[in-house]
Amino acid sequence: MQRAAFPLLAALLLAAVPATRAAEGARAPGSSFSDCDGCPEMVVIPAGSFVIGTPGAATARGAGAAENQASVVEIPRPFAIGRLEVTRGEYARFVADSGHEPQEGCRVWDADLARFNEDPRRGWQDIATPASPGDDLPVSCVSFADAQAYVQWLSAKAGARYRLPSEAEWEYAARAGSRTLRPWGDDATDGCDFANTYDLVGAARYRLGWPEVHCRDGQADLAAGGQFGANAFGLQDMIGNVAEWVQDCATGSYVGRPRDARAWEWLGGCAERIQRGGSWLTPAADSRSAARAAAPAGEHAADVGFRVALDLGTKAKEER
């Protein structure tokens, strides 16, 4: 009886494969799509498993302390993630269309004080550096709540449930199969073709007080999205440019985290959320696939933005 079930199961699976392909259309792993005119370009990421964290990492404080408790995470089904960080142009369309009113103020680089400073006059439209940012730069000075408002608006517009990536999805997507410290290898100085981090060019303009990576990425400031080399999944700017909000609550350990890729959130909510990838200001030591930072969910910073994610097969019309 049990033996008889296997050929039957195999036949069912074979029959199911073409139907699934047809339903998903071009949404095979590695392909990309956009759900509407002006919606972010999405890349399909395959299911799989990976090790989150950095086995044997030196114990850091705060959220970083989790890194050395590396654990296996299963990504049970393919999902989609933005090829690029959400741009200022995309965000402007959202603000104009939705009437969303972001809270004023942003933590920006103050050239006079030569340090980061909360400036109540700044905001996503005026991020101080660069002085005249273009529409194709990633949006920054956005809080976790702003990012949530954006994905809600985008979901309504696209008819699909857009959301922030979970932390596990983010690291899986950033690693793109790599087990090295960075998508391109272990060495930060090999990264200037792949990431806009705090390099010699940035250090020439901004004396941030921490070491720069010894190569030249050609960008002293925040850069337009998509100018650096893609990882093996075809994603760009996962490391560097803006740090990215993910959905997960922040704690200092991976022990007890969900084994699947869903966001790790507390019942009753949480005050701090995780940011990943580092920014154009982040020192080499923290510009890594597994590095994590935590920040209050209401914080706006000139080097923090986000990218979006999407479960496949969640288009409203497909659900009906």
Added chain:
Amino acid sequence: MMRVLLAAALLLLAAEALPQAAPAGAPRDCAVCPELALVPPGQFQMGSAPDAPELDASSGESPPVALAFARPFLVSRREITVGEFRKFVEATGAKAVPGCRVWAGGQWIKDPDRSWRDPGFAAAPRDDDPVVCVSWDDAHAYAEWLAAESGKRYRLPSEAEWEYVARGGTSYPRFWGERDSREDLVLSLACDYANVYDASAVDALRLPGPNARCSDRAPTLAPTGQYKPNAFGVHDIIGNAREWVMDCYTASYAGRPQDARAWTWQGGCELKGVRGGSFASRPRDARAPARSSAPVSLRQSDLGFRVARDY
């Protein structure tokens, strides 16, 4: 003397805030309900300083967090007993799932013939022994049943409530004193207050690691309430059976709720917090701030629970 004064002060505090509270011969919410201790509001530091002498850094007990209880709450004075749990099983028809992890041949090993009815110690379990070989789900179901019986919202204590109770109004890792020993004799005081891994347990258990330098006369479980209570009138909060708490477990307090609510994940969790140490716990694990965890379905012969409810 200090302890007596502290206990008196706490009782006064509780009595002042709650004139109807009766600490001695505390009332029960229902015939099958356990005796409750009233725990006064207050604040404490949960966890240990990074330089604490017996710190277990990997458990996440450090860095500590400051928490406050704006309202009093109630906790069972004893661990839930075999007799109490039997009433629940008889009343609800809850099926006893056979199998329990027991200490045998130098390791914890699942024995399919053991259960809460017979955890496999030398003597058969007495009705006033703490119930063990109960999973988190069993403990949770018991609390739900009590809630239905009494109309009061019984639940497992949160991890923060548990540690606040365990410290008994002190800031010490053990409620009986800042130091664990009589200074002149270097003998542990633990055996007056807790059933831990002591001299009387060494021959029976042969556990790795040090034992408390005293004898509590109980090689394995002891009937609940035999050892001295803390200033809140709570017995066996350290030792005897380890105790499930409501919270999910991760090895850090970073990001936990700023209040004493249970910290649980959306979508549930596989690991739950376990507190207090047991008859098999070496001194370092028998401290108020010491943390451990267990898979939610684990049944083990040193793991039981107590219940709590809002005041």
